[in-house]
Amino acid sequence: MVTFEEVSKIYSDGTKAVDSLDLHVQKGECVVFIGPSGCGKTTSLKMINRLEEISSGKILINGKDIRESNAVKLRRNIGYVIQETGLMPHLTVAENIAMVLHLHKWDKPRIYRRVNELLEMAGLDPDTFKHRLPADMSGGQRQRIGVLRALAVEPDVVLMDEPFGALDPISREHLQGELLELQEKLHKTIIFVTHDIDEALKLGDRIVLMRGGKVEQVGTPEELKNSPKTAFVRDFIGEDQLSKISPDASISPLIEAAPLTVQPRMPAAEVLELMEEAGYETAQVVNRRGGWSGMVILNEVKKIARRNGPVDDAIRLNRKLRLEDATIRDAAQMLADRELPIPIIDGSNKLLGLITAAGVARLTIHRLTRSAPPTTAPEEKSEQKSERGVESV
Numbered sequence: 001m002v003t004f005e006e007v008s009k010i011y012s013d014g015t016k017a018v019d020s021l022d023l024h025v026q027k028g029e030c031v032v033f034i035g036p037s038g039c040g041k042t043t044s045l046k047m048i049n050r051l052e053e054i055s056s057g058k059i060l061i062n063g064k065d066i067r068e069s070n071a072v073k074l075r076r077n078i079g080y081v082i083q084e085t086g087l088m089p090h091l092t093v094a095e096n097i098a099m100v101l102h103l104h105k106w107d108k109p110r111i112y113r114r115v116n117e118l119l120e121m122a123g124l125d126p127d128t129f130k131h132r133l134p135a136d137m138s139g140g141q142r143q144r145i146g147v148l149r150a151l152a153v154e155p156d157v158v159l160m161d162e163p164f165g166a167l168d169p170i171s172r173e174h175l176q177g178e179l180l181e182l183q184e185k186l187h188k189t190i191i192f193v194t195h196d197i198d199e200a201l202k203l204g205d206r207i208v209l210m211r212g213g214k215v216e217q218v219g220t221p222e223e224l225k226n227s228p229k230t231a232f233v234r235d236f237i238g239e240d241q242l243s244k245i246s247p248d249a250s251i252s253p254l255i256e257a258a259p260l261t262v263q264p265r266m267p268a269a270e271v272l273e274l275m276e277e278a279g280y281e282t283a284q285v286v287n288r289r290g291g292w293s294g295m296v297i298l299n300e301v302k303k304i305a306r307r308n309g310p311v312d313d314a315i316r317l318n319r320k321l322r323l324e325d326a327t328i329r330d331a332a333q334m335l336a337d338r339e340l341p342i343p344i345i346d347g348s349n350k351l352l353g354l355i356t357a358a359g360v361a362r363l364t365i366h367r368l369t370r371s372a373p374p375t376t377a378p379e380e381k382s383e384q385k386s387e388r389g390v391e392s393v
Contacts, residue, residue, distance in 0.1 A: 032204035079150030
């Protein structure tokens with residue numbers, strides 16, 4: 001629906017507000033831009049309706065370059081909601097909503113029906129509200145009218161620039177809920193700018209987190225909360241948000257580096273020596289390409305070592321989870337049955353790491369204390385003996 005292709009915005013003083021933005025917003029999707037002040041989020045939004053002109057690259061709506069359209073006509077076909085509503089103070093609610101309809105040369109009966117329809121859709125009685133002036137309404141009611149005006153001509157794309165930013169917390173939360181309800185009915189393509197991470201996580205199908213004109217990460221709310229790609233993303237989302245990970249979320253936050261990996265066909269006696277020296281009850285068997293061959297347990301390796309066999313003879317294959325389709329709940333249930341580490345593999349059978357009972361316990365503790373799970377450097381992880389004391393067989 002809306003596509004950014006290597007879009008940049010450079011001002012006359014050389015400031016690069018947006019730097020090579022690539023993004024595709026699908027039809028019916030709500031994408032939220034967020035980031036610190038000056039990150040380029042509002043500039044990115046304003047380039048869509050040409051309130052800011054592109055310096056380089058392309059923005060396409062339904063496959064058509066926006067620069068091929070007359071700027072005024074383009075704006076009339078894109079809904080636009082701003083923080084201060086932009087309502088004309090001397091016009092009634094009905095007249096404010098009807099402004100764009102008149103520009104599209106709708107006839108009066110059609111305008112009358114559409115205004116009533118929109119007010120009813122937002123739970124505002126037409127007979128009560130359509131003759132009021134903006135000054136006679138609360139801030140939340142005025143903002144609601146601003147949203148209705150943006151939807152009046154049924155645009156395919158709606159731009160929302162911090163529309164609820166000036167409202168009190170109760171009104172803000174109420175309007176966020178109303179927007180979600182409207183979106184369920186209308187399925188508009190919404191591009192939303194906010195500075196509030198809670199709002200972004202609540203409203204966005206996907207979130208675009210920017211810094212210094214560049215995209216730090218694009219993803220669903222769950223992806224940003226559970227798998228932040230950079231320290232900046234983690235810090236921006238905040239420790240409190242990271243503590244709210246759902247049991248049905250991805251297992252990514254729980255994965256630790258596997259502290260001991262050995263190769264197939266190694267003599268079991270050699271593997272046993274490594275395990276006993278390091279104090280590990282288990283080891284992961286991994287081939288030269290990183291493919292997981294299985295897990296071995298200390299007592300079983302001892303048995304194979306007594307008869308000078310290869311470590312392959314002790315391999316277990318039935319305890320593992322795939323990253324793509326496993327949840328934290330799955331891992332917890334598996335550990336509840338047996339406190340052996342769980343190898344985590346990807347779709348190509350590559351070993352990504354382990355989940356341990358200690359790791360799940362840490363997550364639970366940090367959820368209860370409302371702080372994020374601590375990050376551990378790879379070199380520190382390799383020194384941790386989180387597998388000590390687990391059940392041996």
